[in-house]
Amino acid sequence: TCGICVEKCPFDAIEIINLPQELTEEPTHRYNENAFALYGLPVPEPGKVTGILGPNGIGKSTAVNGLAGEMIPNLGDYDDEPSWDAVLDRYRGSELQQFINRLIDGEIEIARKPQYVDQIPKQFDGKTRELLEATDERGELDYLVDRLSIRPVMDQPIDSISGGELQRVAIAATLARDADFYFLDEITPYLDVGQRMVAARLIRELAEDEEADRSMLVVEHDLAILDLLADSIHVGYGEPGAFGVITPPKSVRKGINEYLEGYLTNENMRIRPEKITFEEHAPRATTKGMPLVEYPDLKKSYGEGEFSLDVDSGTIYEGEVLGIVGPNGIGKSTLAKMFAGSVEPDEGSLDFELDISYKPQYVEIDQPMRVDSFLSSITDKFGTSYWNTEVAQPLQLERIMEQQLTDLSGGERQRVAIAACLSDESDLYVLDEPSAHLDVEQRVQATTAIRRYAENHDATVLVIDHDIYMIDLLADRLMVFDGEPAQHGHAKLPQEMRAGMNDFLADLDITFRRDERTGRPRINKPGSQKDSTQKRQGEYYYAP
Ligand code: ADP
Ligand code: ADP
Ligand code: MG
Numbered sequence: 001t002c003g004i005c006v007e008k009c010p011f012d013a014i015e016i017i018n019l020p021q022e023l024t025e026e027p028t029h030r031y032n033e034n035a036f037a038l039y040g041l042p043v044p045e046p047g048k049v050t051g052i053l054g055p056n057g058i059g060k061s062t063a064v065n066g067l068a069g070e071m072i073p074n075l076g077d078y079d080d081e082p083s084w085d086a087v088l089d090r091y092r093g094s095e096l097q098q099f100i101n102r103l104i105d106g107e108i109e110i111a112r113k114p115q116y117v118d119q120i121p122k123q124f125d126g127k128t129r130e131l132l133e134a135t136d137e138r139g140e141l142d143y144l145v146d147r148l149s150i151r152p153v154m155d156q157p158i159d160s161i162s163g164g165e166l167q168r169v170a171i172a173a174t175l176a177r178d179a180d181f182y183f184l185d186e187i188t189p190y191l192d193v194g195q196r197m198v199a200a201r202l203i204r205e206l207a208e209d210e211e212a213d214r215s216m217l218v219v220e221h222d223l224a225i226l227d228l229l230a231d232s233i234h235v236g237y238g239e240p241g242a243f244g245v246i247t248p249p250k251s252v253r254k255g256i257n258e259y260l261e262g263y264l265t266n267e268n269m270r271i272r273p274e275k276i277t278f279e280e281h282a283p284r285a286t287t288k289g290m291p292l293v294e295y296p297d298l299k300k301s302y303g304e305g306e307f308s309l310d311v312d313s314g315t316i317y318e319g320e321v322l323g324i325v326g327p328n329g330i331g332k333s334t335l336a337k338m339f340a341g342s343v344e345p346d347e348g349s350l351d352f353e354l355d356i357s358y359k360p361q362y363v364e365i366d367q368p369m370r371v372d373s374f375l376s377s378i379t380d381k382f383g384t385s386y387w388n389t390e391v392a393q394p395l396q397l398e399r400i401m402e403q404q405l406t407d408l409s410g411g412e413r414q415r416v417a418i419a420a421c422l423s424d425e426s427d428l429y430v431l432d433e434p435s436a437h438l439d440v441e442q443r444v445q446a447t448t449a450i451r452r453y454a455e456n457h458d459a460t461v462l463v464i465d466h467d468i469y470m471i472d473l474l475a476d477r478l479m480v481f482d483g484e485p486a487q488h489g490h491a492k493l494p495q496e497m498r499a500g501m502n503d504f505l506a507d508l509d510i511t512f513r514r515d516e517r518t519g520r521p522r523i524n525k526p527g528s529q530k531d532s533t534q535k536r537q538g539e540y541y542y543a544p
Contacts, residue, residue: 026076027243029062033078038062040246041073042234043095044181044215049207051226051252052219053259054236055441056411058244060219061115064183067217068110069103099215102180111177115185115219116410117166121159128161128169129154137178144172147198163190164328171199175206181215182206188222189436192328192466194508196222197523200229207231221440223256224468224512228523235259237271257518259440276444278472280519282498282542289318292427292460293339293354299347300334309334311348311491314479316428319458321451322494323471325504326481331489332464333361336432339462357426361433361464363417365405371416372401379423387423390456394449395419396442410437418446422453428460435467447473468512472521480504501541511540 027037038059042052044067052060065071072082075090084104091097102108114120124131128150132141145151148168153161161169167190174182187199207216220226226233233255238244247267250258258264262272293316301308309331316322324332337343338350340358367374375397376382392398395415400408408416414437421429431450435443447470454461463474471478478500483489495503505511511534512521521541524531534543 028075029059029066029071029073030076030078035078036062036241037076037243038073038246039238039243040234040248041066041091041096042217042246043249044099044217045095045231046213046215047207047210048231049203049216049218049229050249051230051233051255052217052236052246053223053226053233053255053440054244054246055240056439057240058236058238059246060236060244061185062244063246064112064185064217067099067103067181068112068183069108108181109177109179110181110183111174111179112183113170113174113185113187117170117189118163118410120166120170124158127155127157131158132169132173132176135173135176138176141172141176144176144202147202148172148195164192164195167191168195168199171202175202179214182217184216184218186219186221188220188225188466190328192326193468193510194327196225196466197228197508197510200225203229221438221443222435222467222469223260223440224521224523227252227256235264235271237264237269253515253522256520257515260518260520272441272444276473276518276520278469278514278519278521280514280542282496283476289320289458291315292318293350293352295350295352296348298335298338298345298350300331300338300343300345307331307486307488309489309491311335311338311345312493313348314493316460316462316494318460319454320476321454321461321463321474323475323478323500324462324464324481325466325471325478325500326489326491327485329485329489330481330483331491332481333432334489335491336360336430336462336464339428339430354428355424355426356428356430357421357424358430359417359421359432359434361436363413365413365417365420367405369405370401371397371403371405371408374405374416375419375423378420379425381423390453391419391422391449394445394452396445411439411442414438415442415446418450422450426459428462429454430462432464433466434463435465435470443467443470450474468521478504480507482507498542502538505540506538509535511535511543513543 027039028041030037041063042050044050066073072084073087074082075086088100091100150168150172153165171187188196203216206214218229230252232249233252234249235247235255236244260276262275263270295313297313298311326332334343338345340356381387395418397419400412418434421431434446438446451474453459465471477494477496479494480492480500480503481489511524511531513524513530515522534540
């Protein structure tokens, strides 16, 4: 079974055990006979930020196309002309009624930020400034450009700026518009934690503008940011590509907790067999394995006075997962490449005899080859039941095995690259930003796969990532980078989690508290009592 419904599959495809209430009703929209069906709709609320939490392929864009008036939901009747009157009838008396009325009267202006910002240069040919000036409907563009640090790339062609810059330009272009309904499909890809916080803050500011009554709808897979950003959330679940259910709104805390616990209370629905748990207290200093690598002080610079990196000498122990954190442009990938042997340090040398398996930040696997042939060329364990359970299943590779590498989406490519990295028998595994392009459920699964792999193989793993939940669930110790992005970076000694988190978060001026029910970390409101107390005590992450 697909694990969602339990009783009768709406597609007669799978045997199931229990049918969720929503699925006994007609869907909100069905594309065609046996095609994808969406159940439920999110409710945009004036003055509020509404979040959607759920995997890709369960109808979020479909729902938004309906709410934007770009498509009339057919209420499951794909043979007849859909009509707004029928939609209004269906939602009369619900919280959506007023929104749909305004939509029909043409009163709703929408601004949307697309999910894949990499596509923007294919659609727009010109400089950043030209793209942004066309969107400046509220006279706030200068403010957004400064807050999002876009100024340095204003006169660069759009096709020459980095992914992180493109993401910030896309956010600015959306928020600069004067709309009633804003839809932001992911704000965090390619951004570091500080940039994520700024983007979240700007979205809240726009929602809280009392003159305007704007509704914000945000899809986000970084749970720490979603938690901070949204006033309420809809959980989306289902079978990606087959059907999706958008639940009624829940409080953010309850929604995220239920998602992590794998069980939706009101819906009486299990969405995952096991729950995700966090360690509330700093893990005890673990009895370390033997040193695997003792590296000396290292230096590397690019060009004349462009960027320089200083690495303090340190030790990586056998069997540990070392998290690596720091802002963008600070030298994290440069260090990963030095370990992987593709970049030579200018001073100090890494002449160890180790096999290293490296997943780069920008995954380029472009051979004209099928996924299964590619993976079986890496490991002779390919296809064994062991490899299937440990690697293929958690990374959801079954469904894409027969596809060509060149046809894969960003998230699919990422999962294949993580699988390839873990499948290559090595002494040290280096994963640069494994969360990029993954939806929330894939992050959970990938984290479990990496962690389980490390434990079962006594493997030593280095993981660079900006998703705090992923780092928390993965890392035994932390290496923190500081410095001045694009100018100078400094990699400190690996530290215990408590010291490392304090170091990292003090730089960002963010503290976390723990959710009472699940122990998951939640960002404190700046200036709140908890925030001030923890800062005074120097406990940014594991409050006593
Ligand atoms: P999400 O935004 O959650 O990733 P989408 O709403 O984009 O999901 O898509 C949900 C499903 O609907 C996908 O399986 C997609 O292939 C399918 N779908 C999207 N548009 C169409 C269409 N015009 N005709 C048929 N199926 C479609
Ligand atoms: P991070 O992974 O922390 O984002 P990187 O190691 O990728 O940082 O880059 C650090 C700095 O070095 C950035 O300013 C980047 O533009 C620059 N840089 C990276 N690779 C090169 C290169 N091959 N030539 C010149 N500059 C580079
Ligand atoms: Mg990097």
